[in-house]
Amino acid sequence: MNKRKFQFVGKALAGIMAFSLLLTACNKGSDTGKTKESESSNTTKTTVEASASGSETDGGEASANVDRDMIDISWMSVLHTDSPPSDEVIDAINKFANVNLTFQWIPAATVDERMNAALAGGSMADIVTMNRLTNATQRAALGSGIFWDVESYIKDYPHLAETSQERLDSVKVNGMLSGVPIVKPVARYGLVIRQDWLDKLGLEVPHTVEELEKVAMAFVNDDPDGNGQNDTYALIERNESWNVSFRQVAGWYGAPNKWGVTEEGKVEPWFLHDGYYQAMELYKKFYEAGVINSDFAVMEKNDQKQAAAQGKGGIVITGLYDARNYYNLAVDLGLEGEMKWALVNDMHIDGKEVRSLSDTNNGVGGVYAMPKSEVKDEAALKRILQFLDDMSSKEGFLLMTNGIEGVHYKMEGNKVINLDQEKWKQEVQALSGSRINELVTYEFDNDNPMVQESNKMILGNEAHAVYDVSPPLQSKTYDTLYSQIEKLPKDAFYKYVMGDLTMDDVKAENQKWLDQGGQQMIDEFTASYKELNG
């Protein structure tokens, strides 16, 4: 542990700092977690204030000088797995960050009700995981000022300060940054394609839509799986296409990511953009040629995965990490054979720029919010922010992702090797849903070459990521009506692709969307955008 501390601070002061940290840790460790002095502010060292006003530029130094006083922290977070993490791992975190952590787990399935109840009853914790920013209740709570606005604080913490401005803006409500953003990769989508099929047919990996069309037609007509039957399609689409893969394709054609700003400065949805209609024409062409599976409008995500593993089709527009999932499933089914997936993250229209639309709400999964009712004063807030910062460091990240070194994982060079998958699932996995910054993943190498490759490509996506402009904007009409009238453009898409509607009908449906409240959303968003951007 000492050794790695050196690396991540990397300053002349590092030696003294690590030594003093170690001392504090030992010192605090001896009066193990039961001390309740933490909430009284008198124990908070003045160094924090000093660094806040003083040397802001050197984040490493700022954090180095902070004494991490013992503090009790309760954390209301979401449990995405069956069982909470083991006490052993929590103890390790307590020791690492010098805190006494108590989790209140909310099962993911009941998160809305429980969160509503918690907000209604005011029975919250020091840290509350708010991961449903589209939920009107959570949104209203975040914009109401019941949580600390952390914007002016986080720049003092070296890891939190690295959060990109786009991410910060994306979780603001009413201009307030009511919590520390849950950082995720910005854009994970790309195209995965069967390399072995390409090889068999003597084709190159496509990078433009024009090349993609050729490859797709070959997959449909030239029997890429070599079973002598004309039984393959190319592009495996599913019922949520419109929201996920088709949105990416429209993005290739220049459509914005959900909401974008036009040249006249209007904030408009993607389905009114020319690129959207061009992408629809491509999909219709694909559907008619048998490139897309005929049952895509009813295919569930899991069936899509099955179809990919079984080689019913050879192209999927999806998260780049999915190639590995398809491969693993094929192995489970005993079908992997020569299966090899090529990953493409620079798909574009010939002569146009590469665009990757963010599929993770601009790279944030919500916020960790600190309610003013629980975190009474600035000193306590700063101590909690320090804790969150510590957990975004490499060590903190490893604790929450992989568990305890030597027990759950070992390091080989820069690779993390899991020791016992079952034990990890039981004792650690739940914590990985409460990580502060998932990007730290990419600082490690991965044992699996497929994962290593997709990690690299996902990081590469950030360079040409397209952001949704709407999250920081306010529109009352959007909050109440959007989910109700979204079905107009969405249904029209499926009906057009499957041949039930003409392009004129589609435009009529989109006009209906405008009439039933869409125009109001555009106006309100535009006004809000002008207000924010001068």
Add this chain to the structure above:
Amino acid sequence: MTSATDNKVKKVQKVKKVKPIKKKGRLANEFKQNWLLYLMILPGLLYFLIFKYAPMGGLVIAFQNYFPFLGIKGSQWVGLEHFRRFFSSGDFAMLMRNTLVLFGLNLVFAFPASIILAIALNEVRNTRFKKSVQTIVYLPHFISWVIVVSIFYVLLTTEGGAINNVIASRGGNKIPFLTDPKWFRPLYIIQEIWKGAGWGSIVYLASLTNVDQQLYEAADLDGASRMQMIWHVTLPSIRPTIITMLILKIGDVLELGFEHVYVMLNSLNRGVAEIFDTFVYTAGITNGQLSFSTAVGFFKSIVGLILVILANRLAKRVGEDGVY
């Protein structure tokens, strides 16, 4: 959802209490004499008061812009705004039509299916065969809708679905069962019957065991055929049960079951498949619009209550008992 039945219970309780009130002394006297009986209804009474009536107070949020952290006191009052939005949205007519059509089909096909099944089982003389059939037809009830609809997906899909494979191998054109709006209603009813008929027949089988066997013997002596016995003896004997079940069913007219329709719904069949529950789910619940969702739920309960009262009156007018 249950408020229609709650109101029914409320009526029942009122009737019970109304009787003795005439003079104050009489009530006290009555209470003194039968205090043990009153004590016995106390747990039930408390149950309904605490878990059914008290929460009804929460209905006021249908008239507010309710946010949990503001509470009922702090939330803004908006009057009938949510109702206005609901009734004036272009979808209301479609939702009403879809709901009523599905309910009608349910009533015409699925409701009698249980009765027919029960009577058919009742006619089976071999007990072992009867018991095993009974068990088998109950089973689908315990399968969740997600599974039922998935089974139909596997059978009916156009990419390798068993039925379309057969059609294609005989040279026919594949039928898009799952996306063609014309096929939604038949599939819905077939699934309802497959899943629910066996379970629904239990109550009729129970009431069939109470039919006086002498009636059959008498009918037999008069030379009645099997069909005539069913028509003139069996059916009239279970008529009260059928009427009761029918009235209860009518109360649920707008409660078709969210899960079933939701898993069948897609962009292509929405025009015939969207019902109140699925609409509220996408338009209100998914993004936490509690007040709007409550307003729609309130509307459904009121319609259900009115229909139960009407159906009950109708039942009484034709000489049946009704449910209260």
